[in-house]
Amino acid sequence: MYAFDYRRPSTLNEADLALKAMPGAKLLAGGQTLIPTLKQRLNRLPGLIDLGAITGLDGISRKDGTLVVGAMATHYAVANSAEVKTAIPQLANLAENIGDPQVRNRGTIGGSLANNDPAADYPAAALALGASFKTNKRSLTAEQFFKGLFETALEENEILTEIHFPVAKRFGYAKFANPASRYALVGVAVAETAGGVRVTVTGAGADGVFRVPAMESALAKSFAANSVSGIAVDTKMLGSDMHAAADYRAHLIGVLAARAVTLAG
Amino acid sequence: MTNPSGIGQSVRRREDFRFITGNGQYTDDINRSGQTYAVFVRSPHAHATIKSLDIADARKAPGVRAVLTGKDLAADKIGGLICGWMIHSKDGSPMKAGGHPALAVDKVRYVGDHVAVVIADTLNQAKDAAELVNVDYDALKATVDVASTQKPGQPQIHPEAPNNTVYQWHLGDKAATDAAFAKAAHVTKIELVNNRLIPNAMEPRAAIGEYDRGSGSYTTHTTSQNPHVARLVMSAFIGIAPENKLRVIAPDVGGGFGSKIFIYAEEVVCTWAAKKVGRPVKWTADRTEAFLSDAHGRDHITTAEAAIDATGKVQAIRVKTIANLGAYLSTFSSSVPTYLYAPLLSGQYDIPAIYCEVDGVYTNTAPVDAYRGAGRPEATFVVERLMEVSARQLKKDPAEFRMHNFIKTFPHQTPVIMAYDIGDYPASMKKALEMADYANFSKRRDASAKQGKLRGIGFSAYIEACGIAPSKAVGSLGAGVGLWESAEVRVNPVGTVEVLTGSHSHGQGHETTFAQLVSHKLGIPIEQVSIVHGDTDKVQMGMGTYGSRSGAVGMSAIFVALDKVIKKATTVAAACMEVPVDQVDFEDGSFSARGTNKKMAFGEVALQAYVAHKFDSSVIEPGLKEGAFYDPKNFTFPSGVHIAEVEIEPDTGLTKVVRWTAVDDFGTLMNPMIVEGQVHGGIAQGIGQAMLEGAVYNDAGQLVTASFMDYCMPRADDLPSFDVGMTTTVCPSNPLGIKGCGEAGAIAAPPALINAITDALGHENIAMPATPQAVWRAAQAMPRKQAAE
Missing domain, CATH: 3.30.365.10 (Aldehyde oxidase/xanthine dehydrogenase, molybdopterin binding domain)
Known part of the structure; x- marks a missing residue:
């Protein structure tokens, strides 16, 4: 680890000031990706601003048709929240299957979404449900927020504070884990909300999370597992590595989409 | 009166209290007064010449005590690392070993090869300074693939070893074997890959070197499985200090699996450098260094054939193996694919003729040496895949086919050195069949099929040779030490x-x-x-x-x-x-x-x-x-039968090990609980090899699987609950009747699992590790219906 400055602000405003004072500094949420890269000297930062002391960033509540999850809510908190389990049960299940107990107790939903790892689970859910992302400056739609591999629309001095998930009529998420990392080799989320049916894929995209319009229109006609069978995803848009070539990923997308539909009920 | 802590009692492990309460004393837990920290500058290239090595900036960095290179070692007449087992090729010539300097001189030969060491007052200072060591490399083409490294035109790694060939060794009677094949009613031929593994002991390697100016003596704390051998090698061969001036301490060590037998560059350099800097010098590998520079295991490609007569008796086995030894010969690497491998090719079977050829080859990869089982898992994989495939091709029940070929009288002299002292192979097979409920397997297969899943069952009737070994015998085979x-x-x-x-x-x-x-x-x-x-x-x-x-x-x-x-x-x-x-x-x-x-x-x-x-x-x-x-009178010969049962989801390739039966004959059991624990751990490693683990280098010689993100270690949820049983024939070759149990699981498991997976798939075309992707492809390649035709 290279030396860096460390700040632990107690308000969002202080965090904002600290960010402005240290250009290039990074926000520390759960640190489950950032800390290992720092320890291995793969990343060199002027400063780290720990959001852990700011109160009110980790709440989970339901307001009418919206489930509001604070950015600092841990995966454990989401997995065990009565609000989440009632509003969008499969979202709690998704959180329950991230990493291992250590990761779930340190890692946060905001940290995961802001990191936008192409194999993370949350991006699929956020895009499928049409979540909106509240920051200390503005509100972004999921389409606006995700910008390819490890990139988001978040600006240099912007802090993600809440994620607003519309309470879906139906939502399901099916994941096939990379045997080594246990990240999603392929994860497919299916949601039916007031905005319609969405099918999203994580883990497989060469450019991160993406939607599958052909499956969406098929499910809009008939929301059943067999509606998605036989709908192929173009392998050119998929990633390929030692664990899964693009054709295997494409095949898994079909299998998992059907499973996600079944889970969505 | 039964002694509650006597032989045969499952006494709770006395050492575990300190381990599980964090009170163990591992090398990294030990800190010496005035201690400094070593960081090794490692090659980022698989194969390169060092045009220049500029340490001036690093030397001037804050806290730096020394920056040392291969030239400094040579100036102090510190010798290179050794390989302690001489193998002769079939033409009688001694193996062709290149030099193995502890710090590279002029050339690097694998990613992670040691180029220089930086010693500083703090670890971070040493890391900072290591980044300032300026090495100008001239990158060379790498040779990585075991199958092609001997071919003309490949880069030459050591001038001493033309065509990257260390030896071309053989064992057995070629003429008798060829004659048996000429008469055979059936010949089974298979091609096998024994995948390369990375040991990944929980505790990474570490060393602390100290020099006492008053007495002129050195002390080395290190993660060693054999501290006396480490002292012998560092004294007699590397020349750091005479044995009476060198103390080696291996305190609590957190797993070895073979990888901590060997004498590595790091403990040599830390010990030598302690005198040069006048301070204790400590090094602890990080996990990346462990992946890159611990000696890896296995890595064979093999063609194997069985000659079978009209009665279903195996009359001969013929094997040709190319074994990857990596870029340098590690301490015992030469013996693993030769004398620890071919003498086990008779398995549990009465086979009149066996002939095995092994080429040991260099590649631009980390050195390969003994890893849990060391040669014996590779041999068992060959024998037990051959037996299973032969039974299938002859349309015989795999258990009955094995029973028909079992050795039934002892002692038994195999055609490949070993004289088995005792065993009862039918007994373990019969018990395993019962415990595995083999009689009802077809019902379970039908039940799985109704759920769209493929169920398969696979056997492994393994033998191993433990208790290595009578000193005179291993001496005659080339060992540099007595055992x-x-x-x-x-x-x-x-x-x-x-x-x-x-x-x-x-x-x-x-x-x-x-x-x-x-x-x-x-x-x-x-x-x-x-x-x-x-x-x-x-x-x-x-x-x-x-x-x-x-x-x-x-x-x-x-x-x-x-x-x-x-x-x-x-x-x-x-x-x-x-x-x-x-x-x-x-x-x-x-x-x-x-x-x-x-x-x-x-x-x-x-x-x-x-x-x-x-x-x-x-x-x-x-x-x-x-x-x-x-001094042991003979090897010991633990044996047993493992039966694996798998269920495959053909749509994803996901393979679940749903049942595992292990029946082992280890002779006298000192502590049945600890023995069972050894069996569990061994099976877990064997399942790891068969379906999860595999070291992958790309063509440029970069290790793709250099972290747990890509190198898949077995986890508890990958494993079933194991059904472990015992049969016992008391070993006549030692006073306690003990045979040994530490490696059996890792030896038995891979062929059992691959036999089960290929049974489920209905064809033989899958290599280890049988990952979900590989199984899915295999399931696509030949649907069951076709395979059954």
């Missing part, structure tokens, strides 16, 4: 006992099992027994722990020393009780004079031995301490 073991039993004046053993425990539980032997023999409570190991200043020369030898060889040495103690104590007791020695009996911890009511407890006799008041010290020496060097 006896030593023990010293020191009885204290009040009757407590310290046993100093040349074996080394790095997870095996010796502090429990060895103490059980003492408790059993001397009839004293286990609490009165301490086991001392891992320190060359305390323990006389010993050979360490690997190859499942510490029960059969290490405990036999203790057994012999204990017999000497009892004999001596009996003379003392006789003198004290004033009766002839031959009238004294020793039982349950007390000496009694036959036909009298005279009795002395073991502790009383010990006290009398030390006060020496009641006997003539010109006849009986005072004191009670005896030692032994035990």
Whole structure:
């Protein structure tokens, strides 16, 4: 680890000031990706601003048709929240299957979404449900927020504070884990909300999370597992590595989409 | 009276309290006054010449004590790392080994190769300075693939080894084997890959070198499975210091699996550098360094054939293997794919003729050496895949086909060196078939099929050779050392006992099992027994722990020393009780004079031995301490049958191991609980090899699987609950009847699992590791219906 400055602000405003004072500094949420890269000297930062002391960033509540999850809510908190389990049960299940107990107790939903790892689970859910992302400056739609591999629309001095998930009529998420990392080799989320049916894929995209319009229109006609069978995803848009070539990923997308539909009920 | 801590009792592991409460003392837990930190500058290239090496900036960096290179080692006449087993090629020529400097000179040969060491007051200063070492490389083309590295036109790694070929070795009778093939009613031929593995002990390697200016002596704390051998090599071959000026301590060690047998560059450099910088020098590998630079395991490609007669008897086996030895020969690497491999190709079977050729080759990859099983898993994979495929091709039941070919009388001389002393192979097969409910397998297969899943069952009837080995025999095969073991039993004046053993425990539980032997023999409570190991200043020369030898060889040495103690104590007791020695009996911890009511407890006799008041010290020496060097009479031959059952989801390739039956014959069991634990761990590693683990280098020689993100270690949820059973034939080759159990699971498991997966798939075309992607492809390649035709 290279030396860096460390700040632990107690308000969002202080965090904002600290960010402005240290250009290039990074926000520390759960640190489950950032800390290992720092320890291995793969990343060199002027400063780290720990959001852990700011109160009110980790709440989970339901307001009418919206489930509001604070950015600092841990995966454990989401997995065990009565609000989440009632509003969008499969979202709690998704959180329950991230990493291992250590990761779930340190890692946060905001940290995961802001990191936008192409194999993370949350991006699929956020895009499928049409979540909106509240920051200390503005509100972004999921389409606006995700910008390819490890990139988001978040600006240099912007802090993600809440994620607003519309309470879906139906939502399901099916994941096939990379045997080594246990990240999603392929994860497919299916949601039916007031905005319609969405099918999203994580883990497989060469450019991160993406939607599958052909499956969406098929499910809009008939929301059943067999509606998605036989709908192929173009392998050119998929990633390929030692664990899964693009054709295997494409095949898994079909299998998992059907499973996600079944889970969505 | 049953001794609750005697032989055969499942005594709880005495060492675990300190391990699970964080009170272990591992090398990295040890910190010495004035300690400095070493960071190794490693090659980012698989193959390159070093045009220049500029250390000036690093030397000037804050806190830096020294920046040392291969030239400094050479100037101090420090020799290179050695390979201690000479293999001769079939033409009689000695193996062609290139040099192995601890720090590279002029050339690097794999990613992670050691180029320089930076020593600084803090770890971060050493890391910072290491980034300032400026190495100008001229990158060369790398040769990585074991199948093609010998071909003309490939880059040459060492000038000493043309075509990157270290040796072309063979074993067995080629003419008899070819003749059997000429007459065969059926020939089975298979191509196999034994995938390359990375050991990943929980504790990474570490070393602390110290130099005492006053006495002129060195101390090295290191993560070693055999500290005495480390001292021998660092003294006699590398030349750091004579043995009496070098103390090697291997404290608590967190797993080895073979990878900590070897003498590596890091402990050599830290020890040597301690004198140069005048401070203790500490190095602890990070996980990336462990992936890159621990000696890897396996990595064979093999063509194997079986010649079978009309009655279904295997008449001959013919094997051609190319074994990847990596970029340098590690300490025992040459022996693993030769004498630890081909002599096991007879398996449990009565096979009249066997011929095996092995080419050992260099590639631009990390050195490859012994890893749990070391040669024997590779041999078992060959034999048990051949047997399973042969049974399928001949449309015979795989269990019956094996039974038909089993060796049934002992001793049995195989055509490949080994003389099996004892075994009962049908007994373990029959018990395994029952435990696995083989009779009802087809019902379970049908039930799985109804859910769209493919169920398969696979066998592995393995043999291994443990307790390596009679020193004269291994010497004749090229070993540079003898493979006896030593023990010293020191009885204290009040009757407590310290046993100093040349074996080394790095997870095996010796502090429990060895103490059980003492408790059993001397009839004293286990609490009165301490086991001392891992320190060359305390323990006389010993050979360490690997190859499942510490029960059969290490405990036999203790057994012999204990017999000497009892004999001596009996003379003392006789003198004290004033009766002839031959009238004294020793039982349950007390000496009694036959036909009298005279009795002395073991502790009383010990006290009398030390006060020496009641006997003539010109006849009986005072004191009670005896030692032994035990040289085994033969290898031991643990054997057994493992049966794996899998269920495959053809749509994803996800393979679940749903049932595992292991029936092993390990001879006498010192502690059944610890033995079962060894079986569990071994199976987990074997399942890891068969479906999860695999080291992957790309064409440029970069290790793609250099972290747990890509290298898949087995986790608890990858494994079923194991059904473990035992059959017993007592080993006649050592006084305890022990055979050894440490590697059996890792040897037995891979072929059992691949046999089960190929059974489920209906064809043989899948290599290890059988990952979900590989299984999915195999399931696509040939649907069951086709395969059944």
